[in-house]
Amino acid sequence: MYLIISLSILFVTVLTAIEKQKCRCDVLAPIYNSLQCKIWCRQGSCVTKYNCAQSLYMIEKKQNQCYYNGKFYNISEEFPKRYPNPAGTHLCKYECQVSPIGPYFSITNNCIRSDKSFDRCLFEIINNIDYMYTYSAPIFSKDATLTCPLYWFEYRQINYAGDNCLLKEKCCRYGNLLIKKNKSFKINSLNANCTCSCPPFVTCYV
């Protein structure tokens, strides 16, 4: 009996995991949520497009303040909450620091022990936000179960002329290049295949 219950829980968990991945926007959703982009289109229960034009960060990006989830933080200002450290062993305070290339959140020594599982995507997002401002390409791994980018790739010229988008909002952007929905291109130096699956960012896989 217990085994049957466990198996059905496992089954439901697996189904839920598959269910969670069924929309084309799912991989980019944490990024759009962090920027507080607006949901722009849906198809059934799936979001198909976001609009980031009104994101506070996209409008007011600052060189001397960090941004996270709709708020700017001054130098030395800490997140109100603790977040897991990269090893996933402690919950720590993070504070805003500024380097010559821009602001970033740095982990402090103010930590408490915890075995809360590590959310790698959180760090990916909070410390790669500059790449979003420039509409760089998030590069995901084809075979990883993680839904955050392995890294971001700034615009370099590619073998794709770009599309003529009458409605810019309907297309993806890679740097200033516009790409129509469902169109793909390659970034040869990475051997990455990028598709406009969920505007305005492209989704790339290596």
Ligand SMILES: *[C@@H]1O[C@H](CO)[C@@H](O)[C@H](O)[C@H]1NC(C)=O
């Ligand atoms: C952040 O710095 C600005 C300008 O220096 C100041 O006006 C503001 O009150 C500071 N905010 C916090 C939360 O410390």
Ligand SMILES: *[C@@H]1O[C@H](CO)[C@@H](O)[C@H](O)[C@H]1NC(C)=O
């Ligand atoms: C893009 O592809 C999806 C899924 O195949 C389809 O539902 C959608 O209508 C296509 N969008 C455009 C603009 O072609």
Ligand SMILES: *[C@@H]1O[C@H](CO)[C@@H](O)[C@H](O)[C@H]1NC(C)=O
């Ligand atoms: C990228 O992958 C998509 C979906 O697998 C495929 O349809 C497309 O042809 C590929 N594009 C390039 C440029 O390789």
